[in-house]
Amino acid sequence: MDNVLKVESLSVYYENNQAIKNISFCAEEGKLIGIVGPNGAGKSTLIKAILGLEKAQGNVTILGKKVTNVRKQISYVPQRNQIDWDFPVLVEDVVMMGRFTHIPWYKKADKKDREIVAESLDKVGMVEFAKRQIGELSGGQQQRVFIARALAQHADLFFLDEPFVGIDITSEEIIINLLREIRNMGKTVFVVHHDLSKVEQYFDELLLINKELIEYGKVNEVYQPDILQKTYKGRITLFGSNENMMVVSE
Template sequence: MLNSNPLQVNNLTVAYQKKPVLNAVSFVIPSGKLIGILGPNGAGKSTLLKAVLGLIPIVDGEVKIYGGSYREQRKNVGYVPQRESVDWDFPTNALDVVMMGRYGHLGWFRRPGASERKLATECLDKVGMKDYAGRQISQLSGGQQQRVFLARALAQNANLYFMDEPFAGVDATTEKAIIQLLHDLKNQGKTVLVVHHDLSTVREYFDHVILLNGDLVAEGPTEVTFTPENLQKTYGGRLALLQDFVTVPVGTVQ
């Protein structure tokens, strides 16, 4: 039983070549939420995920996942990286990619068996990719590749998921399928953090948001955090280009 908060970040500071990217960021994420991580390009959104997952070094601060380190809680964590960061020419098929999601449970020296293969096939079916199980990943479209990586995350059977721009470069049908899958995960009590760019869909997709621009600008329930004031603080002058996409509910003070 996981009694602690899924994610607690305390004074997290990350720098690239001595240039700060994240500055003393702190927040606590409640369980069972679908969370959007928002901010302009270069705000540190992907850096935040990588730092939490131990993929890049941190300068200062602490990350707790269900009260422990990522290493201790690895089995409870699923990750979908940016599609652009993946070597899609690697010679493997969709089913094998999904079965890789089971290695955290099996250990690296135990090969997946029939039960893992069955689970991987079921996960591909959930994302509409069962018929492509034997297809080389290099032969799939961008949206199909993204679905395969989502299936891999499902196969991990995690409680906390990190997804880095899962909607980037996919068609409307795939985006609809992805958001339905994310809501299904949330309805199962899972917690999902998603790096996201499209402000027009934030209120529809997420019930919790993190607004980031090097510093943490705001964090909390979407209805009280995703406001014009906080967006102005996050995006600054660039918000003028986005105003047409930001819907403000009736009664919101501007």
């Protein structure tokens, strides 16, 4: 498989505080990758630095090019608390935003764009809510709408920051199944995730960080007691063997 993302010596500083330090890794196409670490480990900062949303030192190439040259091929779903849910916009308009990178500034959305929006809403089970204001939805429904926006963009790389926080079980199941479908299409999906009990079920690979890269690789190789203890600096409790390991973090 080809590398779709190459990160070299990536570091981010906030005044005198180093948020992430000298992180390097390569990711292949067709992978569902969990980014895992304790609170304050720099998980969200890593995504933003990769996408050029944070001032960073180091190099990032996506599909062999600089990020600024492949914006259309990258989809980003931020944390829910970073979104103004009171903004007066309809569900279908939010999803249409995913088409904006494909529509020239001098044109309006056409029939094809509207069909893609409808298909994307259908995939997340939100067609009947198309005319609702986004703030009227539950947390899980809102997250599904933003997944639909990402689907409508037809991107090659997807970055989702804590998509399962504060949502219902039904929405979580819909979202993880969609992410698997995207992965199976040969796309690469990165998910900032905090629930260690589900990483073996959800992901192909794990990227464990605590400001520095602790380990990156296949889940069965990385999801190991010694590596988890190193990542969380002893702030987790492990019960049982690897096959039946239970984890209580922080």
